[in-house]
Amino acid sequence: MDLDFSAEDKVFREEVRGFLTQNYPAELRAKQQNEEALTKEDYFSWHRILAKKGWAAPAWPVEWGGTAWSPTQKYIWSEELAKAEALPVLPFGVTMVAPVIYTFGTEEQKARFLPGIRDGIEWWCQGYSEPGAGSDLASLKTKAERIQGDDGKEYYLVNGQKTWTTLAQHADWGFFLVRTDPTAKPQAGISFLLIDMKSPGISVRPIITLEGGHEVNDVFLDNVKVPVENRIFHENQGWTCAKSLLLHERSGIAGVARSKRGLERLRQMARSELADDAGTLLADPFFKRKVAELEIDLTALEYTELRTLAGESAGKGPGPESSILKIKGTEIQQRLTELTLEAAGHYGAPYLRNVPHNLGAVGPDDAHGVAGAYFNVRKTSIYGGSNEIQRNIIAKVVLGI
Numbered sequence: 001m002d003l004d005f006s007a008e009d010k011v012f013r014e015e016v017r018g019f020l021t022q023n024y025p026a027e028l029r030a031k032q033q034n035e036e037a038l039t040k041e042d043y044f045s046w047h048r049i050l051a052k053k054g055w056a057a058p059a060w061p062v063e064w065g066g067t068a069w070s071p072t073q074k075y076i077w078s079e080e081l082a083k084a085e086a087l088p089v090l091p092f093g094v095t096m097v098a099p100v101i102y103t104f105g106t107e108e109q110k111a112r113f114l115p116g117i118r119d120g121i122e123w124w125c126q127g128y129s130e131p132g133a134g135s136d137l138a139s140l141k142t143k144a145e146r147i148q149g150d151d152g153k154e155y156y157l158v159n160g161q162k163t164w165t166t167l168a169q170h171a172d173w174g175f176f177l178v179r180t181d182p183t184a185k186p187q188a189g190i191s192f193l194l195i196d197m198k199s200p201g202i203s204v205r206p207i208i209t210l211e212g213g214h215e216v217n218d219v220f221l222d223n224v225k226v227p228v229e230n231r232i233f234h235e236n237q238g239w240t241c242a243k244s245l246l247l248h249e250r251s252g253i254a255g256v257a258r259s260k261r262g263l264e265r266l267r268q269m270a271r272s273e274l275a276d277d278a279g280t281l282l283a284d285p286f287f288k289r290k291v292a293e294l295e296i297d298l299t300a301l302e303y304t305e306l307r308t309l310a311g312e313s314a315g316k317g318p319g320p321e322s323s324i325l326k327i328k329g330t331e332i333q334q335r336l337t338e339l340t341l342e343a344a345g346h347y348g349a350p351y352l353r354n355v356p357h358n359l360g361a362v363g364p365d366d367a368h369g370v371a372g373a374y375f376n377v378r379k380t381s382i383y384g385g386s387n388e389i390q391r392n393i394i395a396k397v398v399l400g401i
């Protein structure tokens with residue numbers, strides 16, 4: 001495996017860097033720096049700039065707008081995005097439902113949905129988890145029964161509840177796992193439906209997380225009529241789509257580039273303006289050791305990710321190894337926010353995110369928001385399949401235990 005970047009890749013990196021410097025919206029950057037809540041329009045403003053450039057959906061097939069970048073180029077792209085502290089394109093459309101649509105969907109479904117996802121026109125949410133079905137997803141109960149509509153067309157009548165649905169408050173569409181055959185074995189009776197979030201019978205209720213943010217929701221479906229042509233793949237075979245989507249979900253979750261940027265920021269916080277670190281937190285051997293251990297683990301994770309990329313270059317899709325990236329990546333993100341909070345000390349309070357620091361927070365700017373980030377990042381070892389479940393996958397599929 002050759003880990004050095006080729007001359008072509010270095011030129012590509014410069015192109016990406018130049019593009020980000022010239023095109024990232026200044027108003028968006030200001031909002032991020034002020035820790036202000038981002039609106040749907042904020043996310044889409046950047047997405048649409050990328051779409052215009054043809055860079056909103058790099059991994060897609062070229063005919064639908066993919067860039068045909070090599071895995072290394074995709075890696076460079078995510079690294080530069082993180083260095084520039086640019087928002088990533090939200091995953092629910094581009095990296096989650098779209099691969100299911102272009103892999104399992106009909107030509108009509110591809111033509112209907114892919115352009116709106118690619119161009120940042122329609123916002124998607126993921127309706128998998130339910131109050132009684134998270135890790136054990138196949139026990140989901142949301143029911144979809146076939147009915148004949150007054151217009152003579154066939155519909156599914158959907159009833160049930162989804163939970164933890166990220167950013168559903170903005171969603172135009174959702175992809176849902178529903179039970180279409182209650183008599184079959186759990187995984188055999190599930191179908192994959194695309195549901196218009198404006199359909200009568202859908203209601204979205206906020207769940208406020210530890211740091212006071214509104215990212216997740218409960219979604220209630222009460223006699224929601226969904227046209228049968230909105231089902232992807234065969235009836236009762238939605239589990240095949242669900243599994244393929246989960247692999248894509250996990251592969252992007254390591255967040256190496258963002259953690260590298262976070263580590264740099266931590267060093268800046270823990271160091272004074274002086275040339276040596278004397279008298280600063282970074283001179284403290286215990287703190288220094290923790291930072292060094294984190295950096296070693298992050299470097300090891302980076303090389304694991306590069307190895308996975310090399311595998312992808314050789315034509316291997318994301319496999320169960322992505323579970324390793326998920327566990328290590330999220331543990332590192334959590335340790336990083338712990339150390340950053342330690343570095344901020346008492347300036348870490350008030351911890352509320354989304355309160356602009358021009359509204360009276362005390363202490364250095366870089367300390368503001370770190371407690372909010374600490375609380376927020378507790379989620380990472382739970383979502384995308386909890387880390388305990390990832391360990392089970394590694395034990396079974398990778399180690400063969």
Ligand SMILES: Cc1cc2nc3c(=O)[nH]c(=O)nc-3n(C[C@H](O)[C@H](O)[C@H](O)COP(=O)(O)OP(=O)(O)OC[C@H]3O[C@@H](n4cnc5c(N)ncnc54)[C@H](O)[C@@H]3O)c2cc1C
Nearest residue numbers: 126127128129134135164165166379382383384385386388
């Ligand atoms: C911030 C956030 C955003 C989310 N966004 C979405 C979303 O957009 N759409 C969506 O569908 N879902 C979403 N989820 C849901 C997420 O996928 C589930 O929370 C996750 O799968 C865990 O399920 P659960 O919460 O029901 O916990 P449970 O499955 O009840 O697990 C509880 C605890 O038991 C452990 N456990 C369970 N089973 C086992 C086992 N077999 N072996 C060992 N340990 C086990 C778990 O690891 C966990 O620690 C989100 C979750 C969070 C926190």
